Amino acid sequence: MRGTANPKLMLMILSAVFAFLYIPISVLFALSFNEGGLPTVWTGFSVKWYGELFRNGDIMGAALNTLIVAIISTILATILGTLLAVGVEIRRRKGRFLETIIFAPMIIPDIVLAIALLSFFSLLNFTMGLHTIIVSHVVFNLAFVCSVVRARLKTFDWSIVEASTDLGAPMITTLWRVILPVMLPAVIAGALLAFTLSLDEFIIAFFTAGAGRDSITLPMQIFAMIRFGVTPEINALAAIVMTVSVIILALSQRLNRGGLPGQ
Amino acid sequence: MSQPLLSIKGATKHFGAVRAIDGIDLDIHENEFFALLGASGSGKTTLLRMLAGFEVPDAGQIILDGEDVSRIPPNHRPVNLMFQSYALFPHMSVFQNIAYGLEMEKLPKAQIKSRVDEILDVIQLGDLARRKPDQLSGGQRQRVALARALVKRPRLLLLDEPLGALDKKLRGEMQLELKRIQHEFGITFIIVTHDQEEALVMADRVAILKDGKLLQSGTPREIYEHPGSRFAADFIGVMNFFPVREKAGKLIADDGSVITAGTPLSAGEKGVAAVRPERLSLSLSRTAKAENSTTGTVVATAYHGLDLQVHLKTPAAPDPILIRLTADVAEARPVATGDEITVYWATRDTRAFPL
Numbered sequence: 001m002r003g004t005a006n007p008k009l010m011l012m013i014l015s016a017v018f019a020f021l022y023i024p025i026s027v028l029f030a031l032s033f034n035e036g037g038l039p040t041v042w043t044g045f046s047v048k049w050y051g052e053l054f055r056n057g058d059i060m061g062a063a064l065n066t067l068i069v070a071i072i073s074t075i076l077a078t079i080l081g082t083l084l085a086v087g088v089e090i091r092r093r094k095g096r097f098l099e100t101i102i103f104a105p106m107i108i109p110d111i112v113l114a115i116a117l118l119s120f121f122s123l124l125n126f127t128m129g130l131h132t133i134i135v136s137h138v139v140f141n142l143a144f145v146c147s148v149v150r151a152r153l154k155t156f157d158w159s160i161v162e163a164s165t166d167l168g169a170p171m172i173t174t175l176w177r178v179i180l181p182v183m184l185p186a187v188i189a190g191a192l193l194a195f196t197l198s199l200d201e202f203i204i205a206f207f208t209a210g211a212g213r214d215s216i217t218l219p220m221q222i223f224a225m226i227r228f229g230v231t232p233e234i235n236a237l238a239a240i241v242m243t244v245s246v247i248i249l250a251l252s253q254r255l256n257r258g259g260l261p262g263q
Numbered sequence: 264m265s266q267p268l269l270s271i272k273g274a275t276k277h278f279g280a281v282r283a284i285d286g287i288d289l290d291i292h293e294n295e296f297f298a299l300l301g302a303s304g305s306g307k308t309t310l311l312r313m314l315a316g317f318e319v320p321d322a323g324q325i326i327l328d329g330e331d332v333s334r335i336p337p338n339h340r341p342v343n344l345m346f347q348s349y350a351l352f353p354h355m356s357v358f359q360n361i362a363y364g365l366e367m368e369k370l371p372k373a374q375i376k377s378r379v380d381e382i383l384d385v386i387q388l389g390d391l392a393r394r395k396p397d398q399l400s401g402g403q404r405q406r407v408a409l410a411r412a413l414v415k416r417p418r419l420l421l422l423d424e425p426l427g428a429l430d431k432k433l434r435g436e437m438q439l440e441l442k443r444i445q446h447e448f449g450i451t452f453i454i455v456t457h458d459q460e461e462a463l464v465m466a467d468r469v470a471i472l473k474d475g476k477l478l479q480s481g482t483p484r485e486i487y488e489h490p491g492s493r494f495a496a497d498f499i500g501v502m503n504f505f506p507v508r509e510k511a512g513k514l515i516a517d518d519g520s521v522i523t524a525g526t527p528l529s530a531g532e533k534g535v536a537a538v539r540p541e542r543l544s545l546s547l548s549r550t551a552k553a554e555n556s557t558t559g560t561v562v563a564t565a566y567h568g569l570d571l572q573v574h575l576k577t578p579a580a581p582d583p584i585l586i587r588l589t590a591d592v593a594e595a596r597p598v599a600t601g602d603e604i605t606v607y608w609a610t611r612d613t614r615a616f617p618l
Contacts, residue, residue, distance in 0.1 A: 157350065159346050159348050159350035160352055163350035164363070165317075165336075165337045165338050166316075166317075167338075167343065167363055167411070167415065168368060169338060169367050170338060177363075181354045182353060
């Protein structure tokens, strides 16, 4: 490097940035173990708030809803997004228009997408509920899965598809036995990303949920609870959600980076 | 001769405004080792992909075993292609790669295993059957790709630049290996290559393609000895060219000397007289006639073991001409850079081509 920057100064700035990012999260983690439950006084280490959390029926119900939404929307988005990515890549020679519009749900602000979906469902006279949240989550997760899978497809050797055809395989067999296995790390990475995004998505779920408790997801539950102040239970819940998200994201990153066999 | 295995009749293919294949007619017979030779952009790969079924001709027919297959998709043709990049399945072992095509035929497991084992023996990779492609060397991968196509016992095996990715020594070995395997299996091979030497060494017959057209086809000897055009003469082997102009039935070189050729030019036409380096000799032998000669200065010599290559600057040609002297000739009459020498050659070894 040729720079004149002072390495000590650089280190300080870097530390400040990371402190800014991670101190609030650390505080949240610490408070979730605070016996007394007050955000201002540390009274001792305890896991009792985690226990409280699991005894809270509202929270557990919301958590179940969230898992249902995340799992179903991830499965749908992964299947559709992967097929979409393959299809777009095959048709790529015929113009880039498709490429551009696919990623729209990633770029459009969540609030806009939320309003759009709400209007759409109202127009069709849909009864809102978990299913509308699932469909809405598929909409934006599709774009994310598609983009992850497409990134891998860019380095995909298409001659193996032709080789499979040449050896007598119909397209569906080629997809199942050649394209999918080679793409699998990227597909799983896309699915994990979709799962985490769905897990903590608030705005769109909030707009497309039905009335009553039946379609309340975890982020909506937290939002509802937080209006009466941050409780230690929420800290514990947030700590769990974040840990799960970080683990899944790390896994997804790893999968996507790790090379294919034979690549 | 009996009905050809493969008849290409007036095959034509456009990509946009480009004519990749322009009315090619070609017959290929059972058990032939046939080479499609051409520079990049000559259409040779498009023609091969057409035979495999990956391109549909805009016009013309591809007749295999008496049946027009030009519209039959690749997975329903008794034709297999060995890809230039080998296109091995990265997630499958050597065994699985080779077995794949047989599984598509829905053969019983035991039969698949015996056929894969058999072909693994032929390509001598039995020990590596469990390896993945990325654990193989380039040469091994090439053999797996060959085995994978061959194991299906196609009527026609197409090979797209099969030796392109190998180093020179390995390439020489594989040329002979491919010929041996072709002979052993009795399968018709069509190989695409830009390497004229490879085509001459391996093929029973060669077709030269240029700009999507078939320029000439024939045995390697026919094409080498009797190139049909200036392009073919230049493309195959090494050729010395003397620019000439026809004048009153004679060919006059740039320096005013007269060259006589086995083939004529029309009156007043400009062209070239061509002669192979090995047809040039240093002395007039009593037995062979040598009507042509030119004198020049040796600008370089290169020792190649079996022969000595001499570059001679002569006023009859713009570039130095090449002479190939066998080792015994070179020993009997040493030639060094700076020497002034005269070379002789016969009319029947000389061909004239219009520009």
